[in-house]
Amino acid sequence: MKTRLLAIFIFAIFIGCWQVVCALKWVSPILLPSPFDVGKYLISSMLDGVLLSALGVTLSRLAIGYVMGLIFGISIGLLLYHSFLARSTLGVVALGLQTLPSVCWAPLALLWFGQSENAMYFVVIMGSMWAITLSTKEAITSVPPIYVQAARVMGSRGFHAWRTVVFPAALPQLANGARMGWAFAWRSLMAAEIYVTIISRFGVGQLLHFGRELHAMDQAVGVMVVIVLVGFLSEKFIFTRCKLKHT
């Protein structure tokens, strides 16, 4: 409790200093909006529904793209585990593509899918699936063989051994991969929303982009705060909770 209060106090001092710097015009408001202006933007865009609808659009894209990334990633991860040929071909590609920043997929996505939702999904899937692929393969490879042997001695075979031994033994690492995939998907989606403009459906990435275009820095910084908050809350309340439940 004490450290929590101290943390709040430090944050308050930080925001106070920021407000003072802006109020005294030490920094141009075009470069750095004051926290008061950012707050004002957040409240007004909340009230007129722009921010909430953008957040809804973004989160639905994230959910669809991430689930598809998970499906592809886990499937390819299993394939890599099972096939030596896949490991020495697709495995190398996966390792390489995992290091590719997701924004690099945006030009290709635009070329293949145009300014469409599919282009967004493509960037999110490509940005997240390789990390999930590799961690799935690692998770299953690192299951101690003695667990499977013990299960076989007791009578478990085939899919039963997978369901009751391999999967639960790999679960902590699989969850870690899913968490990494989520972080990658979130970053990829922001890149996609900034690059791929769909006039009919604005996401928070587009709000950020327009904030920059219109020199509305209170909007740009306000949206950044929202993006950080979404990432923070999902990390804190979904994945940490899952991890605690498992251990």
Added chain:
Amino acid sequence: MSSPCLTLENVSKTYMSNRDGRLVTALADVTFSVNAGEYLCLLGRSGCGKSTLLSVISGLTELDAGTIRNNGELVCGPNRHRMLMFQQDALFPWLDVLGNVMYGLQFVERMSRDEMQKKAEAYLDLVGLSNVHHFHINQLSGGMRQRVALARALAPDPNILLMDEPFSALDAMTREQLYADMQRIWKETQKTVIMVTHNAREAACLGTRIILMSAGRVIDDQPISLPHPRTMNDTGIGQTASLISQRLQQKENVESIQ
């Protein structure tokens, strides 16, 4: 204690060494039989093939040549009638103690969940763990984990219990306690036990018969007629153990000259 429960005939196994790709003979022409209710200890130095022998008896490792029969039935693949208890901790950390013991019972025919639970609890009582049913595996000490492993191996009622150096990772005091418990459990359940060990005193303390192994071969086969229960401090145990060690040394010298 008379009918052979397990017979091995000319069992051989070679495998490719991971280090240099050479063929290594793990078992060469191993032949012996084990009577029901015996407590057989397989004794030898590291790498003499005793763990491989246990693995082929369990059915986890395939044979290159020879046959193994369990109550007349040819061994091909693992089977719950020959339950193997591993040297390392092979308990499932995602299940609690009771869940681990119940795992093997799901393959026993015609058993409801209630019956499974009752049976698992009974075996946990037998190994002296009646108050840790819902403990996490990580909360248990090394000795307690081996007790759970023993209960898990015994619960499906195998006719042979195979143990691969089950006490080697434990401290001396825990080991002594487990020797006493193991003898009591063996007497109560009347199981046939085949235990691998590299400790002559342990073999002398527990076994009714000791098979010495070297370079994949059986080099000696001796009964131990000391009465159970035995403790490590019994004078007979020390004498028997040193005799066994001497015999192992002599036989290995003769083999190396040949």
